[in-house]
Amino acid sequence: MTLAAQVKHAAYDALRHLYPDTPIDMNTITVNQTKPEFTGDYTIVLFPFLKLLRQKPDAIGKQLGDHLLENTSIFASYDIVAGFLNLTIKDSYWVSFLLGHHTRTDFGQQMKTDHRVMVEYSSPNTNKPLHFGHMRNIFLGAAMAEILRADGKQVIKANLINDRGIHICKSMIAWQHYANGATPESAGIKGDHLVGDYYVKFNDIYKEQVAALIAQGKDEKTAEKEAPIMAEAQDMLRKWEAGDKAVRDLWETMNNWVYRGFDESYKKMGITFDKVYHESETYLLGKKIVEDGLAKGVLFRKEDGSVWVDLKADGLDEKLLLRGDGTSVYITQDLGTAKLKYDDYKLDRSIYVIADEQNYHLQVLKLIMKKLGEPCADGIYHLSYGMVELPTGRMKSREGTVVDADDMVSEMVRLAQEQTEAAGKTEGFSGDELAKLYETIGLGALKFYLLRVDPRKKMVFDPKESIDLHGFTATFIQYAHARICSILRREQLPLVPDATRFQSFKQAEPISINEKEMLVQLEQYPAILADAAAEYNPASLCNYAFKLAQTFNTFYDVHSISKAESEEKKDLRLMMIIMTASILRHSMGLLGIRMPEKM
RNA sequence: GGUCCGGUAGCUCAGUUGGAUAGAGCAUCAGCCUUCUAAGCUGAGGGUCAUUGGUUCGAAUCCAAUCCGGAUCACCA
Numbered sequence: 001m002t003l004a005a006q007v008k009h010a011a012y013d014a015l016r017h018l019y020p021d022t023p024i025d026m027n028t029i030t031v032n033q034t035k036p037e038f039t040g041d042y043t044i045v046l047f048p049f050l051k052l053l054r055q056k057p058d059a060i061g062k063q064l065g066d067h068l069l070e071n072t073s074i075f076a077s078y079d080i081v082a083g084f085l086n087l088t089i090k091d092s093y094w095v096s097f098l099l100g101h102h103t104r105t106d107f108g109q110q111m112k113t114d115h116r117v118m119v120e121y122s123s124p125n126t127n128k129p130l131h132f133g134h135m136r137n138i139f140l141g142a143a144m145a146e147i148l149r150a151d152g153k154q155v156i157k158a159n160l161i162n163d164r165g166i167h168i169c170k171s172m173i174a175w176q177h178y179a180n181g182a183t184p185e186s187a188g189i190k191g192d193h194l195v196g197d198y199y200v201k202f203n204d205i206y207k208e209q210v211a212a213l214i215a216q217g218k219d220e221k222t223a224e225k226e227a228p229i230m231a232e233a234q235d236m237l238r239k240w241e242a243g244d245k246a247v248r249d250l251w252e253t254m255n256n257w258v259y260r261g262f263d264e265s266y267k268k269m270g271i272t273f274d275k276v277y278h279e280s281e282t283y284l285l286g287k288k289i290v291e292d293g294l295a296k297g298v299l300f301r302k303e304d305g306s307v308w309v310d311l312k313a314d315g316l317d318e319k320l321l322l323r324g325d326g327t328s329v330y331i332t333q334d335l336g337t338a339k340l341k342y343d344d345y346k347l348d349r350s351i352y353v354i355a356d357e358q359n360y361h362l363q364v365l366k367l368i369m370k371k372l373g374e375p376c377a378d379g380i381y382h383l384s385y386g387m388v389e390l391p392t393g394r395m396k397s398r399e400g401t402v403v404d405a406d407d408m409v410s411e412m413v414r415l416a417q418e419q420t421e422a423a424g425k426t427e428g429f430s431g432d433e434l435a436k437l438y439e440t441i442g443l444g445a446l447k448f449y450l451l452r453v454d455p456r457k458k459m460v461f462d463p464k465e466s467i468d469l470h471g472f473t474a475t476f477i478q479y480a481h482a483r484i485c486s487i488l489r490r491e492q493l494p495l496v497p498d499a500t501r502f503q504s505f506k507q508a509e510p511i512s513i514n515e516k517e518m519l520v521q522l523e524q525y526p527a528i529l530a531d532a533a534a535e536y537n538p539a540s541l542c543n544y545a546f547k548l549a550q551t552f553n554t555f556y557d558v559h560s561i562s563k564a565e566s567e568e569k570k571d572l573r574l575m576m577i578i579m580t581a582s583i584l585r586h587s588m589g590l591l592g593i594r595m596p597e598k599m
Numbered sequence: 600g601g602u603c604c605g606g607u608a609g610c611u612c613a614g615u616u617g618g619a620u621a622g623a624g625c626a627u628c629a630g631c632c633u634u635c636u637a638a639g640c641u642g643a644g645g646g647u648c649a650u651u652g653g654u655u656c657g658a659a660u661c662c663a664a665u666c667c668g669g670a671u672c673a674c675c676a
Contacts, residue, residue, distance in 0.1 A: 027616070035619065045618055047656060083656090084619060125676065167676060306674070315602075316672085323674045330676050359603065360671050386604085387670085394669095423638060441638090453612065457605070458669070464625095465611065469638060471624040472612080479638050487635050531615080543613060546623085553639060562635045599638075 002527045006074065007031045007042045007087065014067045015049070022052055033520065039079050040086030041520060047083050057083040094519045095507040095572070101522075102575040103499050105582055108526040110152035116345055118156040119145040119383075121353035122271070125162045126258040127171045128196035130265050132403035132461065133355070133388050133395065136450045139592065140385055141353040142271055143451055143538040146590040151533035156345055159273040160337055163255050164280040165330075169236040171195050172250055173229060174202035184257050190264065190406070191257030205229050241327055268409050270443065270592055277340070279333045286336030287328055290321045293372050309368055319364055334365050342376030349379045351536075356384040356456070383536050386458030388450075403461070413442035415467045425599065437596055441475055444593040448474035451591055452542040472546055474593050477584055480549035480556075484581040485597040487561050491574065495581060495597075502575055508568050514555045518576055521548050525583050529590075538591055545587045552580050 001009070008031045015024045028048040034040035044064070046057040053060055058080055065078035065085055076090040101107050121141020124130060130138075142157070149155040175182075175198040184191040206229050213223035224230070239247045266272070290307055293299040299309050304324040311319055321332055341350055352362060362382035369377035387394065395402045416438040420426060426434060449466050453459045469475035488495060511519070521544075528544045531537075561577060564570035585595045 030616080030618070032615090032618075038619080043619085047618070050656075082619070127676095162676070165676065304674095320674055325674090327674090329674065355670095356604070357670055358676095361676095363603090384604090389669095391610095419638075425636085425638080457612090460611070462611070468625070473624085473638090475638060476624095479636080483636055483639085490635060539613090540615095543623090550623085554641090556635080557631095557640045560635065599636085 003074075003089070003093075003523050004031050004033070004042060004527070007044070010068055010072050010074070011044050011064065014064055014071065017071075018063050018067055019053055024049070024052065028052075034086050038081055038084075038086050039088065041089045041516070042087050044085040044087065045083070046080075046085055050083075061085040091507060091511045094511055094516070095505070097519065097523060098572070098575045098579065099502065099505060102502065102579045102582075103496055104579075105496055105586065107579070107583060108529040108586060109150045110530070112154070113152045115153045115348050116156070117148050117153045117349045117351060118158050118275075118341055118345060118347050119148065119351045119353065120158045120160055120341075121145075122266075122273075123160045123162060123354070124262060125165075125167055126192075126195070126255050127167045127199045129190070129192035129261060130405035131395070132405060132408055135269075135405050135408065135446070136385060136388050136455075136459070137353055137355070138266075138269065138271055139447050139450050140383070140455050140538065143447075143541075143591045144351065144353065144383065144536060146592070147529070147533050147538060147541070150529060150586075150590055153533075156275055156347075157273045158275045158277060158341070160277045160279065161259075163278045164240065164251075164283065164333075166233055166237050167199070168251065168255070169233040169240065170202040171199040172247075172254060173233050173236060174198040174205065175254065176250070177205075184260070190261040191259075192261030192265070193404075193406075195254050195258050202229065202233070237327060238325065265406055265409075268406070268443075275344075277337055279337065282336035282340050283328050283333035284336065285340055286332040286334065287322065289335045289339060289372065289374075290328075290332060293321075293368075296372070298371050309371065311364065311367060314367055316360075316364065316367070319368075321368075331361065331365060331368075334361075335368060338365065338369055338376050338380060339374055342374070342379070347376070347379050349381055350376065351381050351383050353383045353385065356386055356458075358382075359384055383455065385455040388459055388461050391460055391462050408446065409443065412446045412467070413438050416442035416445065416469070419469055420599070428598070437599060440594045440596050441469070441478065441599065444474035444478060444588075445469060447591055447593050448477075448542060451538045452546075454537060454539050474588070477545050477549040477588060478593075478595055478599060480552050481581055481584045481595040482597060482599040483556060484552070484577045487577060488574075488581075489597075490562060493574065493578070495578070497578065502571055505571050505575070506568070507572070509566065511572075512559070514551075514558045515572070515576065517551050518548075518555050518580065521551055522576070522579050522583060525587070529587070541587045541591060545584055548580060548583065552577070 008026070008029050011029050011031070012024070012026055030045040030048070032043045032045065034043045046060050049060050050057060061080035065080065065087070068075050068087065069078065074089055074093050075087050077088045079086045119141050122134065122138045124134060145155045145157045175195070178201055179198060182194065184194050187194055189197070206227055209227040209229055210223045213226055214220060218226065236247055240251060290299060293309070294301060294307060299307055299321060301307050305326070306320060306324040307322040308318050308320055311317060319331070320329055322328055338350065341347060354362060359382065362380070362384070366377055366380045369380065389395065390401060392401070420438065420441070429437065446466070452472065485495065493501070525544070528540055532540045559573060561570065561573045564573055588595055
């Protein structure tokens with residue numbers, strides 16, 4: 001149980017004992033961390049009891065404080081300030097906390113349960129390379145998967161590749177017309193970028209054709225429908241669904257180019273998956289689900305043969321599930337995938353990391369599954385995140401403002417190198433070590449930048465700010481970690497000492513304010529981690545780790561560790577910084593950010 | 600227009616189930632390296648928590664209305 005919870009329970013027991021005739025609800029007890037300007041560690045708010053007990057705050061505070069001091073072992077003293085009971089925790093509590101946990105590398109982690117969770121993220125289309133918007137998705141999904149795993153869940157990291165549909169056909173058509181058989185090898189371009197180039201080409205041609213038709217006097221809608229290249233793409237989609245060999249072969253070839261490109265990008269980003277789904281393998285199941293729904297009478301068919309679901313009773317509209325020509329739409333394949341995921345793993349929860357522009361889509365998906373009586377429906381959870389925007393507004397591929405993922409990673413690594421060299425911190429490293437360090441810093445900065453904001457909020461990507469390695473950044477945290485490692489090297493201690501090293505530690509001197517600040521934060525890590533899991537919010541880990549690093553830096557400035565006032569103080573501080581480094585590694589590790597031992 | 604999300608310092612963001620004088624980072628200004636890594640530390644300035652009303656001992660937080668911004672309401676994915 002966390003310290004804050006212990007305080008709350010102690011207060012509850014005390015109040016019940018002191019006022020047996022007045023029932024007190026646990027929820028009326030508020031325990032906060034004491035503000036730094038007051039003496040104490042944790043504060044019980046007395047106001048809620050005034051009316052209940054018909055006494056003045058000072059009187060209640062005194063009785064409660066006295067009782068807590070006499071009947072529990074964790075409090076050293078108390079202080080009442082205007083309705084707040086500030087409690088100071090005994091130094092011995094902190095000492096035993098340190099002795100009990102400083103050798104752990106998994107402090108904060110929960111026991112494994114059999115609760116099964118799938119986290120789906122990345123989920124790219126195979127018609128263009130990954131861009132900056134994907135990166136928020138990818139890092140968020142990967143971080144959430146690790147956080148949930150640390151929270152005791154059985155986690156399956158899944159990638160759903162959107163490998164079929166009209167968008168792929170567009171790239172294929174343009175490639176057929178304009179590529180002269182170019183391959184990634186012959187063109188010297190990464191496969192995903194090559195295919196993406198032809199998707200762009202398609203759109204250019206399409207726009208030209210529409211413009212030409214409008215010039216001939218057609219209205220916009222008709223022009224969009226009649227553009228010949230679009231008709232070709234649609235024809236190709238039908239052939240694909242019919243299993244046309246030539247189309248399937250080209251499709252396979254081009255997709256494989258893209259996969260090799262993606263794999264390279266994922267590898268660079270340090271991203272892995274446990275399971276990969278392809279929509280080409282699930283859309284038929286989706287169609288089957290629709291047909292079953294039709295048979296059950298949950299869905300209905302219109303005159304043109306298209307199939308719909310009526311969601312008016314749920315405040316939504318009618319939604320198309322199959323086109324008149326029998327081809328499936330976006331949501332059709334999602335129905336199949338949702339069921340398949342559930343059947344594969346018997347999931348308690350299935351998390352979709354998808355941008356908030358698809359809130360409606362996910363709502364519809366869950367609703368349809370529920371209507372169809374599929375058991376997977378209840379577990380569907382949309383982890384909806386806000387879009388990444390530039391200071392000038394939304395990124396638009398049309399205007400060429402989309403930031404490419406591969407470029408972004410190399411740029412950040414390059415900047416890490418530039419700034420490390422400028423700071424003159426390259427001595428004592430081999431070439432390989434430096435390359436690894438730049439990657440650790442650059443990639444860490446990027447991940448942290450994208451994860452430090454509450455995922456639900458849309459965020460602004462300011463290129464100028466993202467390259468800053470000062471302040472609220474991964475670099476700041478990495479630096480604190482490297483400082484700790486440096487001290488441990490000097491003391492000839494491993495990052496995690498064995499349990500006998502501080503076994504005979506006996507506390508003699510009082511804990512200082514700066515020491516206490518660190519201890520309070522160290523103790524809170526398990527609660528922060530549990531909260532990040534419960535709220536699906538990696539940003540709280542970013543905030544916590546930054547604060548911990550900040551507190552360490554101040555502590556480091558105020559107190560010498562190697563030259564502490566006494567051997568006893570030195571040991572105490574060594575245990576503290578060992579634990580600090582372990583928690584920084586653990587928390588940032590969940591976000592996929594490495595902590596260097598030297599920088 | 601319907602639905603959903605958001606509005607906190609010049610900028611980017613924190614702010615637990617309502618609790619003490621609303622906090623960080625960046626930017627600006629002033630200090631701190633003969634002492635464990637200055638990618639650091641200390642301090643200063645900077646706020647009508649969009650607005651108005653309500654609930655209460657107490658509201659950035661809860662409720663209502665209004666204003667502003669965004670997303671979505673496709674036989675695109």
